[in-house]
Amino acid sequence: MQNSLDTLSQKDITIQPIKGSDTIPVRHAVLRQGKPIEACYILQDDLSNTYHFGLFYKNQLAGVCTFVADQSPLFKDSNQYRLRAMGVLEEFQGLQFGKLLLTHGVNFLKSKNINKLWFNARIVALNFYKKNGFETIGTQFNIPEVGPHYTMHKSLK
Template identity: 40%
Template sequence: MSLQYDIRKISTAETLDLRQRVLKPFLSKDECINPGDDLITTKHFGLFHECKLVCIATFILEPHPSLSSGFPYRLRGMATDEKYRGQGFGQILLRYGVEYLRQKRCDLVWFNARIKAFPFYEKQGYQYFGPLFEMKDIGPHKVMYKPLIPR
């Protein structure tokens, strides 16, 4: 069975419903706006299945304080509607976003990963950096990253 989907750039506002429902249900949608969301260098991608937005990923041009890189992007707010998890949509969207950034000369993608997402990111080739840390109201996280070879 092949997955039917469409990936396109979306606005900050289009990410907020999934961000709030999946990642931060204790906040309002407006409180789910991240610093840097509206910068021209920020890229929001949405994966649509049967015309419904089912997966989102935001990439913000932002260095990690300890991971050196020339052109790093931070993944923020990656979320898949729970009805569509386990079908490969997250993997497809993540790979799409990373390939887009690689073509723009990005050489590192990093993010703060929740424990429950560790296996997903490990399968995509991401590595851990530093100790486990707590994010208020969300739980334990670890920095994960992947160096990219720009094309």
């Protein structure tokens, strides 16, 4: 696989809405590797106001992200959404697919007049999110069986 989005044909890349169940193979491979498949589900997966997007490269699902309505007490904004379970399969990492997925989701939420996007980011992903305009708030904390995280956020107004 080439190592840059510039070398890939844009016509081979699509981002589209998918079902929560469609995200499970990518979530399992990227975020919950070695854990039971049941660990890949999110309580809000099947709610009508939860949005799942898949990035397809040559019709193969390469990355996923989920956005759920969730108010954090850290922010006063109304209409908050939370990014959950974003991941790109290892063989497609480094091709800017994560950036494309995140940008698509942010633009979608802006079109829905969402004010704030926030999430808990793994330490290994901090720089990715910072490069995409998100800031940390608070101190590092640990999510059991997952590892150290920071809460990150971005105003969508």
